[in-house]
Amino acid sequence: MHQHLFAIIDVETTGGGIAGNRITEICIALLRGNVVVDKYTTLVNPEREIPHYITALTGIDDRMVANAPRFFEVAEKIDLFTRDAIFVAHNVSFDYNVIRNEFENIGQSFTRKRLCTVRLSRKLIPNLLSYSLGRLCDTINIPHLDRHRAEGDVDATVILFQRLLSLDEDFKVFNTFLNPRSKQATLPPHLSSEQIEDLPEEAGIYLFKNQKHKVIYAGKAINIKKRVLSHFYDKKKEYHLGQETYYIDYEKTGNELLALLVESEHIRKHYPKFNRAQKLPATTYQIISYVNQRGIIQLALGKTKALNDSVSTFYSRTEAMEKLEEICETYKLCPRFCTLQSNVEKCSHYKIHSCEGICEETESVEDYNEKVRSAIEFLNENKPSFAIQGKGRSNGEIGFALVVAGQYQGFGFFDQNESICEVEDFEPYLKRQIASYHTHAVIRSYLKKYGEDNVVRFENAPTVRCEVRSLTIDLFEFFPGN
Structure with missing residues (x-):
């Protein structure tokens, strides 16, 4: 004994x-x-x-x-x-x-x-x-x-x-x-060691579930097993999560970018109890348009917390304002009717001096509105379409995230021997997802960090329009530094 x-x-x-x-x-x-x-x-x-x-x-x-x-x-x-x-x-x-x-x-x-x-x-x-x-x-x-x-x-x-x-x-x-x-001593009481042993040591996402199989936490990892175990080393910090975890599911993504995108989708879909980041919509800014009482198409900045639009998304007011000023100057619009000045009859912007007289009624409403429409048309026609490609879930497989006309479409996987040249070639392999502030932020961060590495860009891709409001101008651009 x-x-x-x-x-x-x-x-x-x-x-x-x-x-x-x-x-x-x-x-x-x-x-x-x-x-x-x-x-x-x-x-x-x-x-x-x-x-x-x-x-x-x-x-x-x-x-x-x-x-x-x-x-x-x-x-x-x-x-x-x-x-x-x-x-x-x-x-x-x-x-x-x-x-x-x-x-x-x-x-x-x-x-x-x-x-x-x-x-x-x-x-x-x-x-x-x-x-x-x-x-x-x-x-x-x-x-x-x-x-x-x-x-x-x-x-x-x-x-x-x-x-x-x-x-x-x-x-x-x-x-x-x-x-x-x-690791038996560090595992939560309701979680079997077999579930841990079955976890892959690869990139992907993992889901902690409670006794009723409800998702209570979603996470991403380069090494799923190692990351899951790390939750249980610090009992003080993550005690409650461990106490409520009965099951762990996972999904391999092959690379970190797709793991981040899939994690965001699960947080949006399940609203897990223990996820703090991403649950609340972040404040973003849009450039919107509307027709005023004189029939002039005005541009303005709109603040929104909508999660499910949005190609016309900026992550700071300064960034959105700079874009609005650029539009105003390039298309010879009036700062007053671009909401860059208020409480003035005649524009007198410190930087923009290209107004052709709409505020003094020396330019016709029809001519001015045509310039605004040209600006909107140009912006709608010049939104980027591209795929970011990376490692897949197994040897010989490629994972990708697809953006069409500035808007995230989803992700997928294909065999490296497949002939994938145009944006429509990705369609059979695409798992569609809902675009959100967070998916745009993930892709934007990737491009800022890695530039054009593994990016395949497409010309003349089909337009994808956001249906938030009919006159919203779609302005989100996935370029480093934006």
Whole structure:
């Protein structure tokens, strides 16, 4: 019989996950092999109020802990009690990190090998409906008295742990979980190691899903397996994500550009709980046109947070203003009717002096509007069409992202032996996607970083119009520096 020393531990806390969570009660049972040799339990003054919902769950209130020792007063006892032991808990990530944080708060480190009875139970007692301590004890007939109190939960976990030891007589499964290279100790309690082993070490996206298979996080990676594992190294930062993850799906993309684009699509589609970036639409600017009361076609800057247009997108007001000024000067338009000046009868722009008199009524409305239409037509006809090509998902495959008339169309893959010359040749291989601020930003960033590397440009490509409003001028240009 193995003679490892195990510390079976449970803490009750003030609630709130990991950060800022304080211990209100701790119980530790020491097992030598499978025999209990010592036990320690105490209430702890958390030095803050205990929320009512925690009191309703545990029965521990402020009055009970008022005269209890504070953590720094019991820290040495906890350290010595567990120093040579393997830290064991039901959902060990929670208890271990709460205790480690308490030690950090008093300037001390706390590091132990650890085992999770949730993960061990999933391996040694498979196919149960629930692995919560209460449900598990009910299912396999373990007495569980005084639930949600530290000693009651530890007593039940001790019996469960002894049962698990008896199911692994040669200690093979336990040794696997204790092997630091197995990553078992760092994985979330509900995620099987087989799912991790099946992940590819290639570029693509990965999706964390909860118990109902709902996507709760979408990410991209150059190496999917390595990136997924990195989420579970920092338990303090990503504790809640790990606790809610039951399944991981992935999609290989072959290269980072496509991974970024596909990640953006999943965030837009699923609105995952744990994705902060990209969920809120960024403020962008458009050049729009409308007809005023005199029948003059006016140009103006419009601010929008729309996600699903938009070839006429600029990422700063300065950039949009510079483009508007360029249009005004090139086509001899009036700064007043391009909204570059306001509250003036006659334009007097500090830089643009090409107005031919529409503001003084010495130029006809018809002649002026024809110049505006020419500017709009030129801009609509001069939006770039191109494909960015890169590594595919396997040898001999090419991945691509396609932009037609300035608007992202989607991505796809084709065999390198295929004859792909014109924009229409990409159509059979294209997986269409919805263009958004973020997809445009990804492509714009790529072009800024890599220039024309791997870019195939097309002449006379078919026009793709954005249907946001009939007179919106499509101005987005995918060029470095724009």
